[in-house]
Amino acid sequence: MVTTKLKIQLLEEETHKLIEWVEQIEHSDHTVFEKAQKVATRLGAHYRPEDGLTEIGFWTPELESDIIQPKNIYLEVFTPKKDIDPTLPTQRVVFRRDYVQLEKRGEYFWGVIAGLKAGTKESFGSFYWLRYLDWETNEVKAIGDCLAYSLPYGVYAPAEVYNLHSLQANRQDMAYFLRDKSEENSDEIVYVHPPHNILQLHVNTASPDGSLAGLTELYQRIGKKLVQKEKLTPAEQNYIGYDAVQLLPVEPTVEYRGKHELGHGFFMIDDKDLDEMDAESEGIEHEPGNIKITLKKPDTQNWGYDIVIFGSSATNPSVLRTLRPDEVIEFIETLHNFPTGPIKVIYDLVYGHADNQGLDLLNGRFMKGPNMYGQDVNHQNPVVRAILLEMQRRKNNTGVDGIRVDGAQDFKFFNPISGEVEYDDQYLQEMGNIIQEIGLSKRHLFAIFEDGRPWPTEGWEEMSTYRNIIDFNPRAFQWGPLIFAHNTPCLKSFWERKWRRVCEVMQLGENWITGCGNHDTLRRGTQVDPNLDINWNLGKTLPEVLNNAYDNPSIGLLTYGFSPGLPMDFINCTMRAPWGFLRNTDDRYGVKVVSEEAGGFLDWQIIPETYNYPDVFPRIKAMGFTKLGELRQFVTALVDALAESNYDLDEVAHICQRHLGHDGESEEAKNEAKVRKSAAELQKLNGPDKSQVLTELSVAKLKEFAKAFMEDAHELSNVWLHQETLNADQVAYNLALRRFRQANPWLQRNLKESDRFNQIQDPEKTLFYGVRYTTVEEDSETEPYGVAMITHMRGEPMTVKIGEWLDLDLDQWQIAIASPGLKIDDLKAFELHDSQAVLLEKKML
Incomplete structure (x- = not known):
């Protein structure tokens, strides 16, 4: 109890x-922005362990x-009267509901409150939000805490008061920071x-159970x-050497706003x-009194970039097994204390744009207007700017070592003095200057x-x-030209097209993030038209080509x-x-998103043998899409x-x-197919073994299809489902390259004039x-x-004569690393095939 x-x-x-402090x-x-920055540090809910009070x-x-x-x-305020089990899919919990009148000062409401329970690793605290009566509609509406530390039930639920002091005091990596x-x-x-190098992870698909824990x-x-x-498995080897x-x-993302079996x-x-x-x-x-509330464990699936800005100081509950912020700290401290040496943790931050759901959650000053992602964020408003930086400061203070700023080119504003749209480099610099x-x-x-x-x-x-x-x-550091989304090896x-950029990497690239495969480029690979001039040396099927293009021995x-x-x-x-682009969060545009993603996903990442596995795409198959060819054709027509x-x-x-219904074979339908592309593509599905589901397609069924496809694709993207198919030699080769890089940090620097x-x-x-x-000293x-x-x-294939080409005395050189399967009997002349590579090192006396 x-x-x-x-x-x-x-x-x-x-x-x-508290109000006197604000008024001072x-x-x-100070400038308006500087004042807003100081005030922002006191926004949200701050539990004071010294006296048990909570500032709001x-x-x-x-x-x-x-x-x-x-x-x-x-x-x-909602305070649970019994323990909440964060692992249960659903539960009915009795809460004590209380009401507190806060003090209004200008655009702010403040209060120091007794009796609120602060959450800990072991138990949930009080939940809270601001309620008000909308004078235009007479509806009772809620304003959530956009600077919350804990949002265990998502952005549309009240936030949780949390004991941040105990969370930090108990961390096991303090020696690392000092x-x-x-x-x-x-x-x-x-x-x-x-x-020296970075491994990019999407928590839900990189973790065996989809959580940070x-x-x-x-x-x-x-x-x-x-x-x-002990010997590591090939899959485990893929996580080390970084x-x-x-x-x-891992910030809160958009949520599914449609109705589910329990409500909304x-x-x-x-x-x-x-x-x-x-x-x-x-x-x-x-x-005041007791009420029962139904809790559903958040199960939002998203690739992470559909951010609402609201609650970016907290962690997306869908990546937390326990719904506790401690889970984040435990992950960070585990990597900081890794036995072979500390592993740094980097957050990927999205503050340049917001999904349209942000309009429902934030006041109107946060947004400037629509863009291709949803909404432009109003970084020029001094209070908004201060709150965004405060969100980041709180997130930084979980103990990470670095940040990656997504879409930095999106931080733009109209400068009335110059009359032009300019980049807000000052804000980007402020993001990089936040002190942890x-x-x-x-x-x-x-x-x-x-x-x-x-x-x-x-x-x-x-x-x-x-x-x-x-x-x-x-x-x-910036993302370099070879790692951006247009990467299609x-x-x-x-x-051939990228030769100029490859040369720039050699001459200027020491502060660039390099490589080939990332969350953008792998997705971009699935968008390539299969009718283009594919390098079929990389594989016999499109999935083989894709895998060998983005996990390539030569590129590595x-x-x-x-x-x-x-x-x-x-x-x-x-x-x-x-x-x-994985998301089960969109009731409004879900069908459109799936139509744009599903074709490439199915062409480039699924073969009939894979689709025929009973556990692959179970939701789609349960709907009646049991044949891969039919599914691909339907998606083509849907686009x-x-x-x-x-x-x-x-x-x-x-x-x-x-x-596809009873009139599909009518003359009227066939005539429409002569002038309308979608009709012609749908007609191709009218075979003798057409699946029943194709005759039952309504708006509701299309939305069901979109959600089911995304959830099946998300499930299939968990990397641990594919560990048995890994090539041990390729994995060992990649690990050897990573260890070589770490042993030779000088390679990060640009090539010198004497290099070739x-x-x-x-x-x-x-x-x-x-x-x-x-580089050695002149007198050395x-x-x-x-x-x-x-x-x-x-x-x-080509016969290589590297000694002649580089004017090397090969007696002074030896093989450091060679790609899997490459046998070299004589360094003076050997044959290389597509994707083969060899690294030589100079013998040191």
Whole structure:
């Protein structure tokens, strides 16, 4: 049984102290933005362990006017009266509901409250949100805490009061944070050193059970094996040899707003218990007391980038097995204390755009207007700007070592002085300058920026320098030109087209993120038209081509054994698991999204043998789509029908019914098929063994299809389903390359004038080769260490004479790493086939 010691109530004296602090800030000489930054640190719910009180602050400019009576704006609190089991799919829980009147000051509401229960690792705390009566509609609406520390039931549910102090005090990696701090200067701010390489992970598909706790257990198991010198499986080997991991965004994302079997959302209050307006008093009817609430464990599936901004200071509950923020800390401390050496953790942050659901959750000052992703974020509003940076500061303080800023080119504003739209480089710099504070440790985090300006201008990929951030912040890293979303190494012409960019990597790339496979490029690979000039040396089927293009021995050796920059891999590439734009969160546009994603997913990542496995695509098969060919054809027709109807689902359902129903063989239908592409594609499904489901397609059935496909694809993308198909030699080769890179950190630097890099390029083949050396002092007697490499990037076999091409005395060189299956009897002349590569190192006397 959960109890609270004190009655939940506002303490006036303590509240006035808080308000006095705010007023001192407001009356100071600081700029408007600086004032907003200081005030933002007190927004949200802050539990004070020293006296058990909780400070509460909300920014509510939409309630600034005095139209709404004070009695109709209040804090609603739900405190569980019994323990909540976070592992249960659903449960009915009794809560004590209380109401507290907060103090209004301008655009803010403040309060210091007694009696609120703070959540811990072991138990849930009180839940809270602000309620008010909408004077236009007479509806009782809620304002959630956009700066919450814990949102266990999602962004549409009340936030949880959390004991952040106990969470930080109990962490097991404090020594890690203090290791670079000087004893003489307690206020020293340490710069986090960049890692040597990065592994990119999507928690739901990289973890055996889809949670951060599952990833923590995985690394603990691997660490234990390494200590005991036990052999790792190929799948486990794919997770080591990195000194950093980058999590795809773990902030709260959009949620499914349609109705499910229990109602709506994850925190369901019965209709009879919802607050309503009393017509006589024109006030909200509410009485403290016990109510039952239905809780549904969040099961949102999303690739992470459909952010709502709201709650970005917290962690998406769908990646938390326990729904506890402690799960994040335990993952970080496990990697920091990894037995073979610390592994850094990097957050992938999305603050440049928001999904349209952000309009429902945030006040109107947060957004500037629509864009291709949903909404532009209004970074120019000083309070919004301060809150966004405060969200990031709170997230940084979970103990990560670096950040990656998604879509940095999206941070733009109209400058009335210049009359032009400009990039907000100042804001990007502020993101990189946020100081992390963990105990006595203060650190500047390592920062990566994805910035492809002038994207989305036509031709941007050739126009972009990929250096705009680096030019004003030399400590920063940017995504380089070969790792952006337009990376398609499955095409024969790719390396020929990218030769200029490859040379730039060699000359300028030391502050670029390098590599080939990531969450964007692997998805981009599935969007390639199969009718283009594919490099069929990479495989006999499209899935083989895709896997060998993004987990390629030649590209891997070029990246890790020779190229400047900071290499990054994506676990779905090295595990050869499917991937795509995965989300089960969209009731409105779900059919459109699936139509755009499903065709490439099925063509490039699924073969009939895979589809025929009983456990693959179970939801789609249960609907009646049991044949892969039929499913592919239906998706093709669906794309055309949606385009022709301008995404009118009613019209799409009607055309499906006309051509796949009882009248599908009519002359009218056949004539329409002569002039309408979607009709012609649907007609191809009218065979003698047509599945029954095709005759039953309504709007509801189309939405069911979209959700089922996404959930099946998400399930299939879990990398652990594919561990038995891994090639042990390829995995060992990749690990050897990673270890070589870590042993040779000098490779990150740009090539010197004395180094060489060149290509052999003709219509039949493309090979890269080069040599580079370490730097030694002029008066040093030490010979420089060197590496030489030759990589076959595509095409026909060729006899290699690397000694002649690079003017090397091969008696002084030896093989460091060779791609799997490559046998070299004589370094003077040997044959290389497509995707084969060899790295030589200079013998050191």
